[in-house]
Amino acid sequence: MASTGVVKAGYWLCDSAFPVSYIKSSLFTHLFAAFADVNPNTYQVTFPTLHKHQFESFTQTVQIKNPGVKTLLSIGGGASGVASTLASMASKQENRKIFIDSSITLARENNFHGLCLSWLYPSTAVEMTNLESLLKEWRAAVEIAARMTTKARLLLTAEVFYSPDICSARARYPCKAISSYLDWIHVLAYNFYTPNSSPKETAPPAPLKNKRDVSLCVEASIDTWITAGVHAKTLVLGLPFFGWAWILSEPSQHGLFAPAHGLAPVVQHKSVDGSVPFAGVKKLIIVDQKATTVYDETYCTNYCYADRTWIGYDDLESIISKVTYARKEKELRGYSAWHVGADDNWSLSQKAFDTWDKS
Known part of the structure; x- marks a missing residue:
């Protein structure tokens, strides 16, 4: 089951050229370092070579301004080939074990408080079944590691599609496993419309409401996850710090x-x-x-x-409406921003932080 505590999270993207030391960590309860790599041949989790030092010093750096902030290592991402590597890894127990053990070791050795799976996205029923096995084995492993080291258990989270169903319901997330084995999930409730999916007309990329198509908005996204059996306190609403x-x-x-x-x-x-x-x-x-x-x-x-x-x-008005909706109307676990380097002088981060406390 999900652990307690509000999540006001932000992602740092290593390829953004945004220095970790610039992060205003006082505006976050949790910060995610994205993305760790997965070797396509061995399934070992490693830091990107070009950004190795930034990952190694991530926790120490962000805790200078906020000693209480928790850090998590996000693994995977949307780069070419990552989804197929994760699918291959999850397909066999021996591959999953290599992935799991190396992720725990990497997180522990570099003072991270948790791990995040960024598999964008499992696309078949078989891959969803394999994801369920991965989550179950990963949770068991972090609990064993906690007992052996007498340290706090590593948090386990994941980024998920805006709906529990992908590819016209041919693949549904293992919602029961998500509820049982993860502390929370980041619902990427945006990119409902993009210039690629809607080339002939402008459209709201991440609307809270949508009178034209009620299925393509934040409200519908969150409702489908709750209807699928994932508790509101296991849901963290993704906020896009970008536009199309x-x-x-x-x-x-x-x-x-x-x-x-x-x-x-x-x-x-x-x-x-x-x-x-x-x-x-x-x-x-x-x-x-x-x-x-x-x-x-x-x-x-x-x-x-x-x-x-x-x-x-999304500007200040959108952020206020979404955070108020998440906090007051749906009583979600919190929100997460993608990504902190895209903010403008911390205006969106500050507004989200303040709105949550006031709503």
Whole structure:
């Protein structure tokens, strides 16, 4: 069952070039270092070579400003080939043991308080069954390790899709195992719309509500997980500190679901896939005097536009509505931000932190 305690979490992404020492750790109860690698041949968990020192000193560094913050090592991520490596690892007991043992050793040796599985995403029923075995064996292993070392048990968490069903319900997460073996899960309740999935019209990437399609929003996401049997206190709501950029077909039509021509290459913010960090969105708004910002109360989402560029994102208003919803309406375990390096002078992190305490 889930352990007690509120989660106000943030992820640090090693490839973001954001120094660990810059993290304002006083705004978080838990910080995640992302991502540790999994060797595709041996299934050993290791630190990325280029960022090895940052991972090794992560806990020590963030605890300078907040001695009470808990750190977790996130393993996997969305890079090419990672999902297939994790699927292969989970398919055999001997592979799972190598993965589990090496993850525990790496976390213990580098003073992490827990581990997070970032398998994006198991896509078949067989992979979900293997995930269940992995979670059961991982939980047993961290409990044995705790008894042997007389140290606190490592926390176990995972990042999950916004719905317990993936690929049109062909694959459902093992919800009973999640409830039994994990302390909590991070529900990635965003990317409901992107320029790739909705190329012909703008759309809210992570709306709290959605009157056009009630299944594609935060409310539906959380409800489906609870209906599937995962307790609210095992759910942590993912907050996206980034937006998605579309090219408007006509600058005069610039609302939600306006005609568009796919993703906008926001070159000035070094975007590759059309996503833009929140700090980049704010820079666009400030630098381009023609930029207009809108908060849509119906969808509880922000967007801005300038000439033919249209960006849907979360700003202070969206963060307030989502954190209030998570804390007051659904009584979730907490929230987690992806990722701290994308924030703009800690404005979203501060607002989420304050809103949780006030709601």
